[in-house]
Amino acid sequence: MTNPGTQGKPLRLFNSLTRKVEEFHPMNRAETRIYSCGPTVYNDAHIGNLRAYVFTDTLRRALTWKGQTVKHVINITDVGHLTSDQDEGEDKMELASQKMARDIWQIADHFTRAFKDDLRKLNVLRPSLWSTATDHIQEMIACAERLQRAGVTYELPTGLYFDTTKVPNYGSLSLTPMEGQSEGARVERIEGKRNPSDFAIWRRSPETGGKRQMEWLSPWGAGAPGWHLECSVMSMKYLGSPFDIHTGGIDHREIHHCNEIAQNQACTGADHSGANWWMHNNFLVDRSGKMSKSKGEFATLTSLIKRGIHPLAFRLLCLSTHYRSELEFSPEIVAGQQVRLKRLLGAVTALRLKVAPGEWLRIPREIAYSSGASLSYPRSVLENTLSPEAQQFVQSFDGELAEDLMTPRLLPILDEVLGHAKLSPEDKLRVIASMDMVLGLNLLDTRRVDLSVRPESAPLSEQEVEALLLQRQEARKAKDFARADQIREQLNLAGIDLMDGQQPAWEWRPSLA
RNA sequence: GGCCGGGUGGCGAAGUGGUCUAACGCUGAGGUCUGCAAAACCUCCAUUCGUGGGUUCAAAUCCCACCCCGGCCUCCA
Numbered sequence: 001m002t003n004p005g006t007q008g009k010p011l012r013l014f015n016s017l018t019r020k021v022e023e024f025h026p027m028n029r030a031e032t033r034i035y036s037c038g039p040t041v042y043n044d045a046h047i048g049n050l051r052a053y054v055f056t057d058t059l060r061r062a063l064t065w066k067g068q069t070v071k072h073v074i075n076i077t078d079v080g081h082l083t084s085d086q087d088e089g090e091d092k093m094e095l096a097s098q099k100m101a102r103d104i105w106q107i108a109d110h111f112t113r114a115f116k117d118d119l120r121k122l123n124v125l126r127p128s129l130w131s132t133a134t135d136h137i138q139e140m141i142a143c144a145e146r147l148q149r150a151g152v153t154y155e156l157p158t159g160l161y162f163d164t165t166k167v168p169n170y171g172s173l174s175l176t177p178m179e180g181q182s183e184g185a186r187v188e189r190i191e192g193k194r195n196p197s198d199f200a201i202w203r204r205s206p207e208t209g210g211k212r213q214m215e216w217l218s219p220w221g222a223g224a225p226g227w228h229l230e231c232s233v234m235s236m237k238y239l240g241s242p243f244d245i246h247t248g249g250i251d252h253r254e255i256h257h258c259n260e261i262a263q264n265q266a267c268t269g270a271d272h273s274g275a276n277w278w279m280h281n282n283f284l285v286d287r288s289g290k291m292s293k294s295k296g297e298f299a300t301l302t303s304l305i306k307r308g309i310h311p312l313a314f315r316l317l318c319l320s321t322h323y324r325s326e327l328e329f330s331p332e333i334v335a336g337q338q339v340r341l342k343r344l345l346g347a348v349t350a351l352r353l354k355v356a357p358g359e360w361l362r363i364p365r366e367i368a369y370s371s372g373a374s375l376s377y378p379r380s381v382l383e384n385t386l387s388p389e390a391q392q393f394v395q396s397f398d399g400e401l402a403e404d405l406m407t408p409r410l411l412p413i414l415d416e417v418l419g420h421a422k423l424s425p426e427d428k429l430r431v432i433a434s435m436d437m438v439l440g441l442n443l444l445d446t447r448r449v450d451l452s453v454r455p456e457s458a459p460l461s462e463q464e465v466e467a468l469l470l471q472r473q474e475a476r477k478a479k480d481f482a483r484a485d486q487i488r489e490q491l492n493l494a495g496i497d498l499m500d501g502q503q504p505a506w507e508w509r510p511s512l513a
Numbered sequence: 514g515g516c517c518g519g520g521u522g523g524c525g526a527a528g529u530g531g532u533c534u535a536a537c538g539c540u541g542a543g544g545u546c547u548g549c550a551a552a553a554c555c556u557c558c559a560u561u562c563g564u565g566g567g568u569u570c571a572a573a574u575c576c577c578a579c580c581c582c583g584g585c586c587u588c589c590a
Contacts, residue, residue, distance in 0.1 A: 037590075045590085052590035092588070174516095174585090196586095227588080249590025254517095256589085281590065282518090289583060291590095320538070321526065326519075326583075333525055336539035343538095346553075408527055412537040448552095481548060488550075499552045507552095 007067040007376065008395075009402035013059075013245075014324060016173060016253055016278040021404050026244050027276065031069045034060060035235040035275070036127070037248035037256070040077040041111035042096040045118055046298035047314060048284035048291035049249075051327065054318040055281040056247050057124040060372065061438045062401050065379065070372035072127040073238050075231060076115075078108035079133045079214060079224055094213060104213040108134075118301045121311040123440045128371045129238060133230040134214070136237070140225040141218050143233050143267060144201045148219075152266040153201060156192040160202040160220045164195055167265045171197060173278060174254045199259050200226035228259040232267065232274070235260075241268050246275035253280050281323045286330060299329070307331060308455035308495070308510035312441055313338035319407040319439060331512045338451060338510065341441065345448045347418045348432060352444070354425040364433050364444050375437055382434045390427040393417050397435050410439065452507035460494045469498075469506060 011024045026032040036056045039045055056072070063070050079093065097104040112132075119126075144160060147153050152166035164170040204223040205215050215222045235243065241264065248257060257278060264274030283290040291298050301311055309331070317337040321327040352361075363378045383394060393413055400409040417423065417431050429444070436443045454462070468487050475483040488498055495509045 039590075040588080049590045055590085247590095250518095251585070251589055254585055255587085283584075283590075285583070316538095317525085325526085328525060330524090333539080336525070339540095340538055343553085350553090406527085408537075412527090415537070476548080479548075485549075497551065500547075500550080502552055505551095 008398040011062070011066055011402045012404055013277060013279065014404050015276075016257075016280050017273060024277065026068060027242070031071055032063050032245065033239040033243040034063075034070060034072045034245045034247065035231070035239055035243065036072070036074045037231060037246075037252055038075040038077060038130075039111075039115055040092060041108050041115060042092040043111060044300045044302065045115050046291050046300055047304065047329065048298070050118055050122060050301060050314070051284045051318050052247075052249050052281050053119055053124050054122060054315055055323045057119075057122075057440060058319070058323070058405055058407060058438070059245070059247065059279070060125065061440060062405055064367075064370070064372065064375045065401070065434075065438045066398070067374050067376045069374045070128070071239065072372055073129045073131055073235065074127040075234050076108075076112050076130060076132045077227070077230065078112065079137075079227075079230065097213060118311075121301060121305075122315050123312065123368075123442055125368065125440070126371070131234045131238060133225075133234070136230060136233055137216050137225060139233050139237065140229045141202075141216070143229060143263070144225070145219065147201060147263065147266050150266045150269070152262075154194065155220065156190070157204070158190060159200045159204040159223060159226075161193060161198050162201050162226075162259070162262060162266075164197045164199070164259075164262055167262045168271050170262055171258045173261060173273070174258050197258075199228060199255075201229055201263075202226060228256055228263060231256070231260050232263040235274065236264070236267070241270075242272050242274050242276055244275065245277040245279060247279045247281070250280040250282050253278070282326050284327045284329050286328070291329075304331075304334065305453060306456040307512065308453045308458075308508050309334055309338060310341070310451040310453050312446065313341050313451065316341050316411075316441060319441075320411060322408055323405060331510070335510045335512055342448050342451050344414065344418070344441070344443065345446055345451065348429070348443050349447060351418075351425045351429050351432075355429055356426075360430065361433070361444060364436050364442075367437055378437065379434055382430045386430060387423070387427055390417075390423050390431050393431050394434060397438075401438060407439075410435070414439075449504055449507065452504075453510075454508050455495060455511035457511050458495050458508065460491075460496070465491065465494075465496055465506060 006024075012021050013024045014021045034056070036053070039049055053074075056074070060070050060072050093104050093107060096107050100107060102110075116130075144153075147162065148160070150166075152163055153160050154163055155161070202218055202220045202223055202225060204221045215224055235241075235246065246257070246260075261273040265271060268274070285291070301314065304314060305311065313334055314337070317329075317334050318327065320337065355361075360381055363382060367375065367378065383391070386394065393416065397410060397413050400406040400413070403409075414432065414435060417428055417435075420428065423431075432443055460468075468491060472484050472487040475481070475487065491498060491506070495511060496506050497509050498506050
């Protein structure tokens with residue numbers, strides 16, 4: 001039977017706490033516990049948000065591929081939090097509710113579904129547990145009371161605040177020294193705060209301006225929990241303290257996670273930050289800078305699909321860059337990855353035609369139903385019969401993966417295997433199947449044609465295309481090449497690429513304008 | 514203003530002291546195939562790593578200066 005723990009090269013991961021790549025050891029040899037900061041559901045996720053979950057998914061897949069069992073929790077922030085600048089005082093959920101003229105709970109529900117739907121399209125595995133902030137309000141209040149008893153809080157008219165000087169090494173995760181920060185430079189200063197870095201644990205509802213849709217009674221009056229509280233409460237509740245890995249976007253390193261750590265420390269009475277590893281993915285950027293929900297205009301997965309981009313092309317784009325590097329985005333770039341993915345799928349399909357059907361071909365698909373189990377057994381089924389030469393590829397794959405998840409280095413290995421002159425088709429497929437359990441590109445079950453997505457702007461329907469194609473076939477049979485070429489040109493202008501002799505004989509081209 | 518990152522071919526992106534005349538992908542060029550194309554396959558495409566100095570037997574990789582870009586300090590993945 002498979003032994004718990006890590007197989008292959010020791011996994012090394014960058015730890016934001018020490019700012020070094022360190023060998024990873026789970027606290028419990030049999031299980032790694034991960035908490036990922038999830039989205040605030042007041043809006044569609046933009047593709048920059050989604051990059052974060054492709055990253056945590058890759059982390060989780062890598063751990064299970066290397067033999068670990070993983071318990072992965074992602075939270076949903078459905079409590080509103082302060083909007084910025086001119087919207088001071090309102091919160092994002094309330095604002096979205098007004099804009100869409102819908103109940104705030106409907107807003108939360110709608111965007112939670114949309115978010116989960118995006119992840120499914122990206123082939124991100126479901127976490128072991130989704131945890132929702134509003135399901136934990138009472139526990140947050142209890143935690144706030146514990147913090148109060150610990151003597152790290154003080155009350156102001158606006159709510160209950162955390163005194164960040166009361167915990168050791170506040171802000172050590174951040175790279176910004178406290179002295180350099182100019183509080184109030186861009187956001188209104190809260191009257192009475194003892195230290196610039198102090199933050200709200202409980203936000204009391206304003207006296208004026210009517211009742212908020214989302215508010216709860218508490219020892220500090222009606223209001224809502226501070227944003228940082230939910231992650232402390234939910235991560236400890238489901239994963240214990242300390243647990244193994246806490247992930248989030250790189251922006252969380254400076255404020256949110258520092259505050260979370262302070263709460264954890266005060267709550268447990270220990271100096272420990274609450275997680276052994278803090279990992280942060282870098283931003284997706286375009287020429288104008290990082291993508292941001294609050295900027296208004298942003299690209300969503302749905303908007304990419306409407307252009308004729310398949311979600312898996314976006315996943316491949318994410319994998320083509322290391323998670324700690326900024327990733328440059330443009331429609332052209334992701335379309336390029338789509339071409340790459342098409343070629344990969346074509347090559348895999350060609351291999352499948354050469355290999356006798358077997359149960360093992362189903363394996364990569366099955367992990368979609370796993371809630372974090374080790375992949376040791378499926379791997380052994382795939383890899384046990386491998387030739388030494390094929391084994392080599394698995395080994396180099398393992399080596400690159402073990403080095404802080406070097407996904408950009410993984411992809412060339414895929415190309416090498418496919419193009420290898422000596423490996424048997426079955427060995428190639430088995431190696432690719434194993435690697436794809438980490439990459440999550442659905443390489444064995446996606447066909448090239450699946451990537452052909454009709455752009456919303458396409459002037460022709462599929463039926464119209466088929467009809468024109470038929471006419472063209474007739475013209476070709478009759479050797480009326482002028483007519484045939486004219487139809488091809490017409491289809492071309494409509495965003496359709498023809499491939500005579502292929503099945504299917506045409507596909508949509510993404511619309512990049 | 515303070516603090517962090519980063520600048521590698523047309524584009525994305527690996528590489529952080531020698532195996533780098535710089536992986537891989539996209540684009541492009543040529544070829545095979547084709548009525549012609551497309552798809553597929555094959556071949557080719559940076560003596561150079563923002564600029565200028567320095568250290569070293571050896572630098573894209575280390576040091577200094579300068580220029581440019583981005584992020585954070587405000588909700589944010």
